Amino acid sequence: MTTTVTSPAPSAPQDLKNPNRGLKTRTPGEGRMAAMLLSPTLLVLALVIVYPLISAIHQSLFSAESGLDADGFVTEGEAFVGLANYADLFVGESGRRFLNAFGNTTFFTVTTVLLETVLGLCLALAMNRAFRGRAFLRASILVPWAVPTAVSGLLWRWIFQSDGIANSLLGSEILWTAEGTASKLAVIIAEVWKTAPFIGLLVLAGMQIIPEEVYEAAKIDGAGWWRQLGSITLPLVKPTLLVAVLFRMLDALRMFDLPFVLIGPGKESVETLSMLAWDESNQLRYGSASAFAVVLFLYVAVVAVVFVKVLGADVTGAKKLGSKKRKATRSQKAEATR
Amino acid sequence: MTITELRSLATDGKRRARQQNADAPVPAKKKRTWRSYSVYAGLVLIFAYCLAPFYWMIVSSLRRTADIFDNTFLPAPFSLENYVKVFDGSTMFGQALLNSLIVAGTTTVFALVLGVFAAYAISRLEFRFKSVILGVIIATSMFPGISVVVPLLRFFTDLGWINTYQAMIIPNLSFAIPLAVWNLTTFMKQLPFDLEEAAMIDGCTKWQAFRKVLLPLAAPGVFTTAILTFIHSWNEFIIALSMINDPKIQTATVAISKFTGATEFQAPFGEQMAAGVIVTVPLVIMVLIFQRRIVEGLTAGAGK
Numbered sequence: 291m292t293t294t295v296t297s298p299a300p301s302a303p304q305d306l307k308n309p310n311r312g313l314k315t316r317t318p319g320e321g322r323m324a325a326m327l328l329s330p331t332l333l334v335l336a337l338v339i340v341y342p343l344i345s346a347i348h349q350s351l352f353s354a355e356s357g358l359d360a361d362g363f364v365t366e367g368e369a370f371v372g373l374a375n376y377a378d379l380f381v382g383e384s385g386r387r388f389l390n391a392f393g394n395t396t397f398f399t400v401t402t403v404l405l406e407t408v409l410g411l412c413l414a415l416a417m418n419r420a421f422r423g424r425a426f427l428r429a430s431i432l433v434p435w436a437v438p439t440a441v442s443g444l445l446w447r448w449i450f451q452s453d454g455i456a457n458s459l460l461g462s463e464i465l466w467t468a469e470g471t472a473s474k475l476a477v478i479i480a481e482v483w484k485t486a487p488f489i490g491l492l493v494l495a496g497m498q499i500i501p502e503e504v505y506e507a508a509k510i511d512g513a514g515w516w517r518q519l520g521s522i523t524l525p526l527v528k529p530t531l532l533v534a535v536l537f538r539m540l541d542a543l544r545m546f547d548l549p550f551v552l553i554g555p556g557k558e559s560v561e562t563l564s565m566l567a568w569d570e571s572n573q574l575r576y577g578s579a580s581a582f583a584v585v586l587f588l589y590v591a592v593v594a595v596v597f598v599k600v601l602g603a604d605v606t607g608a609k610k611l612g613s614k615k616r617k618a619t620r621s622q623k624a625e626a627t628r
Numbered sequence: 629m630t631i632t633e634l635r636s637l638a639t640d641g642k643r644r645a646r647q648q649n650a651d652a653p654v655p656a657k658k659k660r661t662w663r664s665y666s667v668y669a670g671l672v673l674i675f676a677y678c679l680a681p682f683y684w685m686i687v688s689s690l691r692r693t694a695d696i697f698d699n700t701f702l703p704a705p706f707s708l709e710n711y712v713k714v715f716d717g718s719t720m721f722g723q724a725l726l727n728s729l730i731v732a733g734t735t736t737v738f739a740l741v742l743g744v745f746a747a748y749a750i751s752r753l754e755f756r757f758k759s760v761i762l763g764v765i766i767a768t769s770m771f772p773g774i775s776v777v778v779p780l781l782r783f784f785t786d787l788g789w790i791n792t793y794q795a796m797i798i799p800n801l802s803f804a805i806p807l808a809v810w811n812l813t814t815f816m817k818q819l820p821f822d823l824e825e826a827a828m829i830d831g832c833t834k835w836q837a838f839r840k841v842l843l844p845l846a847a848p849g850v851f852t853t854a855i856l857t858f859i860h861s862w863n864e865f866i867i868a869l870s871m872i873n874d875p876k877i878q879t880a881t882v883a884i885s886k887f888t889g890a891t892e893f894q895a896p897f898g899e900q901m902a903a904g905v906i907v908t909v910p911l912v913i914m915v916l917i918f919q920r921r922i923v924e925g926l927t928a929g930a931g932k
Contacts, residue, residue, distance in 0.1 A: 320753045323834065327749035328761060331742045331805055338776060338802035339768045345779035416670040427671060429919045430678045436911040437682065438863035440881040441904040445685045448897050455684060458699050487678060488926070495927035544772035547865040551885045564774040568870065571778045583775040590772055 343587065350375050350580035375581035384578065390558060391566040391582075395589075397474070398549075398562065399542040402481045407535055409482060410489025414527075415519075417490065418497050431487040439484065443551025446480035450552075473553045477560050481548055485541075489534045496530030497523060532603040536594065543590050563589070682908075689901035696898045710902035720875050721903055724883035728907075731793055731868070731879055732861035735800040739857050740850060743808030748838055750809070751816035752824070762813070769806030773866045776802050781870050795871040796879070800864055804857050811856060811925055815849025816842065852925040855918055859911055880907045 353371040379388045417427055437445070449456050450466035457463055466476040500523065508518050546564040553560045555569060563586040570579035597603040688696065689710050690703040698704060714721050749755070750762055776799050781790075789795040823845070824837040832840065843850075868879040875883070884903045887896060915922060 321755040324749040324753040324755040324758075327745040327753075331746040331765070331809060332761070334738075334742060334798075334801050334805060335765065335768055338780070338799055339771055341783075342776045342779040343771075345783065346775055349779060349782070413674060416667065416674060419667050423671065425919070427674065428923060429916050430675055432915045432919055432922060433678055433682055433912055436859065436915045437908050438865070438881050438911070440863070440865045440885050441685075441908055442681075444884060444900050444904055445681055448688060448901060449681060449684060451897070453697055455699055483677070483681060491923055492927055495923070540770045544774065546774065547881075550865075550869075564772060564866070567774045567778055568866065571781055571870070576778065576782055579778045583772070583778045586772050587775045590770055594767070594770055 346580040346583050346587075348580075349576050350578075350584050352577045371577070375577050376585075378578065379581065379585065387558075387561075387566065388582065391561045391563050392585075394474075394560060395543060395545070395562045395564075395586075398477065398481070398545055399539055401478055402485070402542050403535060403538050405478065405482045406486040406489050406538060407531070409486040410493055410534070411531075413487060413490030414493035414497055415523075417494050428491075431490060434484045434487050435491075437484065439547040440551050442480060442484050443548045446476060446483075447552050450476045467553055469557055469559045471559070473557065473559050477549050477552060480552055481542070481545070484548075485538060489531075489538060492534040493527055493531055496527040500526050529603075532597065532601055536597040536603045539593055539597070540590055543593065544586065682912075685901050685904055685908075689898060689905045691898060693896075693898050710898040711906075713896075713899050714902050714906065719883065719887060719899075719903075721880070721883055721906075723876060724878055724880045725906070727793075727877060728862055728880040731796045731800065732858050732864075734793070734797050735804050735861040736854055736858045738797070739801060739804035739808040740812075740854055742805055743812045743853065744843070744846075744850065746805075746809045747812035747816050748842065750813045752821070752838075752842070765806050765809050769803060769810065771802060773803070777867055777870045784871060789871075791872055791874040791877045793877070796864075796868050799867045799871070800861050803864075804861055807860060808853050808857050811853040812846070812849060815853070816846055819845050848921070852918070852921040855914060855922060856925050859914070862907075862911065 351370060351372060353369045353374065378384050413431065417424065417431070434442070447467055448454060451457075452463070452465055452467075456466065464472045466472045504522055504526075505518060508522055513521065544564050545562050546568065549557075549560040549562060550565060555561075555565060561569075563582055567579045567582035567586065570576075570582060687701065687703055690706055690708070691698060692705060692707040692709050695704060746765070750758060780795075780799055784790055784795045819842065824841045827837045827841045828834065863881065864879070865881050865885075868882045869885075872878045872882065875886075878886075880903075884900060884907060887900050887903060
């Protein structure tokens with residue numbers, strides 16, 4: 291390691307942006323040292339992200355001929371079919387199943403994230419007002435977050451059992467964990483329970499950096515609680531909230547564990563894209579499974595790009611720049627939105 | 629006062645606010661009593677919301693199989709029957725816990741070692757394409773798990789790696805490394821550069837400055853990252869479900885979901901709840917002890 295520091299490296303990039311960083315401006319060899327330090331990480335990420343992605347795209351161009359033959363062995367009959375797997379997404383039985391899964395994924399994402407955001411905001415507002423018991427509150431709010439999703443799926447299946455506590459409290463006889471709307475609702479409730487506290491925590495962190503002077507000034511000007519919420523808290527918390535919502539959406543789009551454990555695999559009313567792709571690969575139909583996986587990846591990518599580019603979610607900014615510079619960009623952004 | 633003025637006030641005052649104790653109550657202090665009562669009612673609601681389902685899991689796990697469908701709020705005859713059954717050997721749950729520990733532990737160690745180096749490079753060195761590389765690493769954390777699982781399942785089948793620990797650990801790195809790099813970078817950026825600078829003026833090499841100055845200072849951040857990575861790997865489900873079909877290798881989360889119990893007529897809810905409690909309690913204890921750190925780590929990305 292030490293040798294890399296002393297050895298001269300010609301490839302020192304210009305750093306015009308930060309002229310006054312003292313000794314921290316590049317010494318020769320810094321680029322090479324960075325390359326050495328980063329290469330293991332990038333190598334592993336190439337193996338576990340880039341390779342699977344390329345492999346999935348490649349695989350999705352082949353037909354799913356493989357299956358079990360009469361003796362129970364896996365037969366390797368694969369044919370190049372071009373984009374047929376993608377064309378199949380919209381026609382026939384498999385197309386119907388795909389569109390259903392696509393619809394479910396979108397429906398769950400929109401409803402759960404919406405409910406989580408509203409609930410998370412309420413949680414954050416309440417916690418922001420709590421003076422006593424805040425530490426205890428914070429600990430208890432972390433409990434749903436810490437429960438593994440698979441366990442929370444089991445837990446809610448128990449709660450939603452036909453003669454379970456949910457029905458007995460509601461005085462109803464709903465079959466929550468069978469097919470149908472009730473099972474959709476069960477998934478949404480369980481998902482929101484687990485993740486709303488997470489949004490609450492993030493938003494609370496955003497609220498705590500709002501200086502009190504702002505509220506005092508607003509109060510002097512006669513702004514009531516609602517006005518303060520609408521004109522101060524929400525606009526100032528918006529950057530944090532955007533990032534939190536983005537993360538939650540990307541997470542919800544790949545939802546798998548919860549419907550899988552709570553309702554079960556292969557149930558039409560709760561089957562998500564992840565579950566469908568998993569089921570296909572379980573049936574050894576790797577071609578269509580890969581096509582589903584690629585579609586899901588594209589879906590996630592589009593949502594992320596829309597959030598970052600269009601809505602301006604500041605994902606990397608929080609890390610990339612020193613807080614000073616970041617503050618500048620933020621106030622510039624505020625300037626621009628005026 | 630206009631909104632724009634408020635906004636500029638906010639940005640000016642941010643640093644001061646940050647220096648205040650993070651827990652200092654921010655909003656109005658004077659309140660009419662009915663209002664503070666409503667706040668307390670809200671708090672009770674939040675407690676109930678967060679803890680009631682978890683409480684129900686614990687209570688149910690402590691009932692006997694005979695009265696598992698009781699809806700009393702305390703287990704009527706308190707019984708550890710379910711916990712005994714979970715470990716009686718028929719389900720290999722103990723082995724599953726051990727597997728989870730091995731997989732999550734190894735994933736955490738690998739992610740941390742790689743993450744510390746990468747984060748040091750990103751936070752302390754100047755090089756080309758830095759923001760691109762960081763962007764790519766963060767983008768990979770958004771990658772859907774199934775898009776990793778489907779191709780790798782095939783690949784690992786060809787390698788004969790199905791039912792091995794590495795078939796879980798390597799795909800786990802796809803979410804663990806971005807998480808670790810991201811958190812560690814944030815922590816290291818918050819540490820002042822002056823101390824390392826001083827060490828280097830005194831003749832330390834960069835490597836020595838990193839090892840003897842930065843790393844000890846970053847230890848709390850490394851620890852927080854370790855907790856978060858471990859919890860994420862411990863909770864991982866889809867990879868372990870896909871790569872493993874041998875009960876001897878499967879992790880606890882998968883083992884629980886496949887619990888069928890002794891009788892096949894009815895799902896063994898009592899045992900499932902007991903197993904769920906066992907899987908969750910270590911995490912809850914960790915959360916209670918390190919809550920401040922965990923919240924810091926979770927909000928590092930968005931809050932600051």
